[in-house]
Amino acid sequence: MLEIIFFLPKGPFYLNELSDDTSNKSNKLKISDIKTLEKAGKKDLTFFSSIHYKSCAIKTKAAACITTKNLEQYLPESCIKIVVKNVLYSTAKILKKFYPDADLDYPDKSLVESKKISSKFSSVIFGKNIFIGKKVKIGSKTHVGSNTIIEHDVQIGKNCLIGLNVTIKNAIIGNNVVIQDGCKVGVKGFGFIPLKDKNFRFSHIGRVILKDYVELGANCTIDRGSIGDTIIGENTFLDNQVHMAHNVKLGKNCMIAGQVGFAGSSTIGDNVSIGGQAGVSGHLKIGNNVRIGGGSGVVKDIPDNTTVMGYPAVPLKEFLKKGKNNGKQH
């Protein structure tokens, strides 16, 4: 089920059509797609922008890779290096060629009111004024509330409960999932190259994957992945007004309280609980069984089985000691 794609690449393109910086490269090479270092195959282009991803770069099977002068040494010899100054900007420009419609959420033109296609969904319980895009699949005994919109190709499992005024796009949703009123699932993330006068948007071709038994509280916003996916693991519950940015991976059996925010691309383990209004910065790795106190601001990785608190968040013991010391001072 996880191989559904929402955006089809244009192309293939010759490599020299994609980059200005390919003077001494094979311009007859045909590139089918642009993928992450791990997922790219021998017909794909990839990108390598940070030493953080060195271990993936060493093993990439990509035909070619956009990278910097400093990083190109880590790529396999067979991989054609396209050396640029700003990897993300060059990548964003090529992504836009492959996926010209994925940098914005163009409203789905295939929407049809559910009552006109109810025979296709005979085991689904619909409210009123619901719009469904083409190729949407919804499992049996799933409820869909009034004024909800489900765009093309979305898949929803069985026994789900989708609330009122919800919008879902670019998402694959398991069984027994609950999405409460007002959630916005699968929207384009906050990714762009900041430029004076006109920012350049990063195409978002990823998806939102909600595993079985997930619950989203009211008015949550879950961005889809940029190149990878945004994922919420089995039996993880989010309270109201949680914001999850693109590419976040949240494990299973987690409890995320109200108004928590996740910046992009962090990975959170299993059995993690996060108190209300806490924030998790981007590109972090939070271990399993971690507990983050309400209102905390997490700005670095947290190992397994740790309880943290504060702004910036520190282990609980340290947080309490600091409070005590401050207390002594006055």
Added chain:
Amino acid sequence: MLEIIFFLPKGPFYLNELSDDTSNKSNKLKISDIKTLEKAGKKDLTFFSSIHYKSCAIKTKAAACITTKNLEQYLPESCIKIVVKNVLYSTAKILKKFYPDADLDYPDKSLVESKKISSKFSSVIFGKNIFIGKKVKIGSKTHVGSNTIIEHDVQIGKNCLIGLNVTIKNAIIGNNVVIQDGCKVGVKGFGFIPLKDKNFRFSHIGRVILKDYVELGANCTIDRGSIGDTIIGENTFLDNQVHMAHNVKLGKNCMIAGQVGFAGSSTIGDNVSIGGQAGVSGHLKIGNNVRIGGGSGVVKDIPDNTTVMGYPAVPLKEFLKKGKNNGKQH
């Protein structure tokens, strides 16, 4: 007006149908409902999970009570004690028997478009594409904005202004109340017994009570009570994106700024003002005339007439002194 109920109990059940742990109890006892320690009558079951509620336990009139080995001593002799390890889990399972449909927000199947039933609401001013459930009452001169959904049995007073894209369920709303665009009122709260693989949801049979002259800003989320109610007092105004969890009781004449969050079951007095993005933890008692600074995190009770600030929030004087001391250090 406050006796309207949104969920009708199944039953009655014999006590031994409700609990595994009733070997030496009267299995012929019929139980009509499950209620709080205060509200339970001689045909009702109740639950007692924390020494916090000792004073209520002593006086309960319930026929039987789910509790622990340590707590059973505080209950009246006449009350049958059902001793369990996890009071909330046992209570949740029994609640699910009495109220099998209250642990999820099943969309209301009785919704009808307002223009089809406008004769019933001749003194109400409706926008477009509004859906109304059965037995809804709306007072005269109340405006209801377009794309709004009001589910069954909701009561709304006169001279109210309900905005666009609002959803209201399980709520009793006074006169002259303003609810701005995008609010979600009466949704199920974030209450469940965390279990590996499949959390067990706590049924939410409570309501949202908005008293006269309340105002909710845009995109607020107000959860209904679990067993009791969530209440906002007269003339209390909330700014945009405020999140209020189940069972919170907010007094009258309060001013709650944008993006404030309330965890469950706290009680806040009258004339309280709370600055933007502040958070109030669960099960606290905040007094009258309290002022909480913007961005503060309140984690303990606050007496009347106190101004607090910081994370965790401390009295203003202490907060300023701490800042000064920190300032001296560098």
Added chain:
Amino acid sequence: MLEIIFFLPKGPFYLNELSDDTSNKSNKLKISDIKTLEKAGKKDLTFFSSIHYKSCAIKTKAAACITTKNLEQYLPESCIKIVVKNVLYSTAKILKKFYPDADLDYPDKSLVESKKISSKFSSVIFGKNIFIGKKVKIGSKTHVGSNTIIEHDVQIGKNCLIGLNVTIKNAIIGNNVVIQDGCKVGVKGFGFIPLKDKNFRFSHIGRVILKDYVELGANCTIDRGSIGDTIIGENTFLDNQVHMAHNVKLGKNCMIAGQVGFAGSSTIGDNVSIGGQAGVSGHLKIGNNVRIGGGSGVVKDIPDNTTVMGYPAVPLKEFLKKGKNNGKQH
């Protein structure tokens, strides 16, 4: 384009109809409108409530001004002074006379479904179930998503992308603007005179101005101005769930991450970046090229080219030093 007004003043009124405190003033003077100190002309009334605005008061061309005993000395001799105890309350009462319908968001009664008036908008791409008020203008190649409401007199430029479940009122929107799903634009702000039993609302006659290339993330709330406007400059991007209160002026090329909150009337310069969940208090002046760390609470003015962090936010160097000192203590 910026001269569009959404609320027309009643009147003119004789000055003595507007104020109880005009015993020794010309009661034959006709007042056309109430405006800010800068914008008021010789037929207008204005108000002066804080020494903060002294420089504007000195130069005002208003016929009359509501002010206090302490402040009246700064007004031009020709300007009639109306001395009151509570300037904002007196102003609010007069505003209500001129604009009786601007203190609440009465749903637009002129809404018509877009498909009934599609000939008027032949170059606009509409989804389903969209409602449009009278005199709305939408530029060519603009997309409007399903279940969206655009109230009377709103202007939207060309090549814009308005998402699903959006509501827009009292707003003037440039070209190439993106508004993602669930945004509420142009709602009444959180402005009122707190009174026991029944607060007195401040009429909101201002607008929301979104300049070219602005982007709003999902579920943002942007309040309209009270007397002035709320403005977002060219090429400024907001992430999801940002809350912007009345009268905020945000410059161009800014990046505002998720769940940031702006209290009323602050002015933020160009090229400002603000991390997730940060808050900016009211009536501040944030300079150009300022960087505010995620989760920070900004409570005073920030000069150009400064990076701040913390709660309350201090320059980065100071924030890091404080962390270090705290670290040394234990």
